[in-house]
Amino acid sequence: MNLFAVFSERVTAAINAVVGDLSHAVAIDLSRVVVEPPRDPSHGDMATNAAMVLSKDFGMKPRELAEKIAEKLRQDADVTAVDIAGPGFINLRLSGDVWYGALRGLLSDAEGFGRSHLGAHRKVNVEYVSANPTGPMHVGHCRGAVFGDALATLLSFAGYDVTREYYVNDAGAQVDVLARSAYLRYREALGEEIGAIPEGLYPGDYLKPVGEKLAAAYGKDLVGKSEAEWLPLVRAAAIAAMLEMIREDLAALNIRHDIFFSEASLHGQGGPVDITLADLRARDLVYEGRLPPPKGQLPDDWEDREQTLFRTQDFGDDTDRPLAKSDGSYTYFASDVAYMKDKIGRGFEELIFVLGADHGGYVKRLEAVAAALSGGKAHVDVKLVQLVRLFRAGEPVRMSKRSGDFVTLRDVVEEVGTDAVRFMMLFRKNDAVLDFDFAKVLEQSRENPVFYVQYAHARTKSVLRNAREALGAGAGTDTASAKLERLSDSGEIALVHKLAEYPRVIEAAALAHEPHRIAFYVHELASDFHSHWNRGNDDQSLRFVQADDVELTSARLALVQAVGLVLKNGLSLLGVRAPDEMR
RNA sequence: GGCCCCGUAGCUCAGCUGGACAGAGCAGCAGCCUUCUAAGCUGUUGGUCGCAGGUUCGAAUCCUGCCGGGGUCGCCA
Known part of the structure; x- marks a missing residue:
């Protein structure tokens, strides 16, 4: 409520x-x-x-x-x-009764507290991660992954019908590069000396197992063959292996998508891309024409040439966008248009894209495509996620892609744990750059927000354990009959008010597509709880457990329990655990 | 050069889609404390919300123009 x-x-x-x-x-x-x-x-x-x-x-x-x-x-x-x-x-x-009533309602439906019908089952598609299936995930992917996942959970809690989707770029040139890299590893697995991996291919060791698998499956059958013959086989195997690896990386963060959508499935004779473009042509939204050169510094290889263009400019884009490359094959954008059509055809009214900030230039064309294909019915919201800067005790962590010593997502999760990664990624607005310090997120101190919030939850549990010791096993269990009107201290009332705000925070966060608001809320609630706790140090009468006043204690235990429940509820939306103790 | 994002206290950041005197945590300063669970606690100093206009009863928030930082700019995904 x-x-x-x-x-x-x-x-x-x-x-x-x-x-x-x-x-x-x-x-x-x-x-x-x-x-x-x-x-x-x-x-x-x-x-x-x-x-x-x-x-x-x-x-x-x-x-x-x-x-x-x-x-x-x-x-x-x-x-x-x-x-x-x-x-x-x-x-x-x-009146006090209103607040006590709210608290009672919370206690009777803890899991559902904050749940909302705001979304009215409207279908929302959240596309996130969508990393190229050419290698393991690195930290750069991490933030968008956690953000998208938390946003999807939040929207679903707020009453939307959510689909979590991953777009697999398995059709472009780089998966051919992947295939060639894997082929080299295949020959290596057969005992051939391959030397250094040539420039332009993927050097990572993670392709070795793929080479070995290919060797086991095909023996030497692929050796003498032309690239045209082996490439599709090797490519399919390599992509499957990379996707498997990515799924495991995501699982380490407790992220699971409902749909992995293959870009390649859009291609082929008479496939979705063909059909979509034919439709657009019929509506006169595609034409052959020339594009004005970009302002400022011209690209080196610029040539003025006629090409196939989509009239995205008519729908708010800065310029029309090419659908075909100079060799006649489709651009990535063409697949995108077909993919958008597919999503709209599946009935989504709200299409959310979680992208890296370097994709900012893509926003207008996505909005334009959705407007053109849905007649304005499908709404696009692109959430741009800024980069994460890694630090070790204040020192920036250097990463160089060339030498391959980039920090993988798995490295980070293994070092600091899922909870810390997830919470820190969400403890900042998505469009602000985020500093992530390995040392800080492991610290057991107030400066570490993950610890601070989890500790508050553990404390609520600790109070209940202590109460049972002091007052008997049943203490704090019968919250329904607690005389909540005994809660009268200003700190207690403030906590009640704070708890009552939670559903409002959920709705605002869902409307704004901003899960970080929940992270801030639980941090504030934890802070309020800790500071009320500390008042008990100075004034014994404010401690939760008062052995000589069972009625008052019961009321306070109900409040403590409510704080714990809301902390747990909020953390669960972020995908962060709420431990009962933190020894 | 075009477009997008950012600019709030010394530092790191919030600011509930236009509300009341702009908030929090660090750091600084002044006290207190050794714990019902272990982050010590309480109080306090500190801001021309980048600048200048505009809209409004009312602007950090919306609009325009500058300044500064980042990103991006036919056929890569």
Whole structure:
């Protein structure tokens, strides 16, 4: 249950009641009305901007309108005080029962707390990772992978029907390079001396097992054959092996896609690309023409030439985009168009692409393609994920692709663990550069947010364990009958309020496609809990367990349990574990 | 040169899609403390929200133009 949504409806009802009192009809636009927690808690429990936003519609001054709305709200039994402040804010104070009720609701449905119908089962496709199947994943892929996964989980929690998808680039020139590299390893496996891997091929050792497998499967059968004969066989085997490796890398991060979509499956005579382009031609969206040269520095190999173009410019792109290469084969973009058509055909209204920031130039054309193919029905949101800079105790980690000593995703996960990687990747807005320090994320200190949040959860469990020792095995289990009104300390109340905000955070994060908000929320909740805990050091009466007052203790244990449940709930959306103890 | 992203306290970053005096954590300063679970705790200093206009009752947030940083710029994926 989202308390803010509940009171948003009451505010709407109050506004409508004011409208009903008028002698004349007015048209009002409620879309800008919000009910939110005020920044300063002394202003009240909830605040709405309704009077300021609607003052024009009503033809009244904001404070005058606020007074009329306030009058209606004062009749609500759950509202104990309504006042008008500043330019026309309406501040509400709610009865304790409302908050205790919210807490009780949370406790009775912990797993579902924050779950929302916001998405109304609308179909969303989240495409993420989509790394080329030419080698193991490196850290650069890591952030997009975690981000996409957490976003998908979040949207699904918020009521969307989510498909997690990986686009496999198994059709381009680089998978041929992969095949040639694997072929070399195949000959090596047969005992041939291959020397250094030639420039332009993939040098990594990870292709050796592929070569050995090929040797086992084909013996020497592929040796004398022409490339045209062996390449498709070797390529298929190599791609399969690389995908297997990538799946394992992703599994180490607890990431699983629903669909691995093959680019190659779009090609072939009369395949989806052919069909899509024929359709576009029929709609006059494809033409033969020339493109103006790019401004500024011309590429060395620029030649003015007629080519097959998609009128993406008509749909908001900066220029039209080529569909065929000079040798007549399709561009990557052509596959992309067919792929987009396929997704739209599968009924997705929302298409999310998680891409590296270096793909920023791709945003407009993806939006244009979706607009052209769906008639504006499918909405594209490209989430650009900025790069991750690795540090070891403050020192940047040098990586050089040429020497092949790049840090793999697996290296990182094995060194610091899945939880730390996932949390840190999400503890920053996606479009901000992220510094990742190996030393810091293993630290057991406040400076390490992963530890800080997990520790807060472990502490809630610890309190419950201690309580059972002090008060008997049943302590803290019967939260349903706890007398929550015994919670009266300001720190306790603040925690209750914070907990009640959670569903709102989920919805806002889902709407904005920003899972980092959940990471920040759990960090804040952990912080509030820790600081309330610390108050017990100075003032014994604030400690959760009061042996001489079982009723009070039960109420506090219910609160502690609720904090633990929400921490766990939030962490689970991020794919991070909530350990019961951290010894 | 065109387009995209970023610019908020000394540092690292939030800022709830336009709200109330701009927040947090480090660091700094001043005290306290040795623990119901182990990150010590509490208080406090500190900002012309890159600059200049504009829209609005109201702007860090939206628009325009500059400045600075990064990315990207027919046939690579």
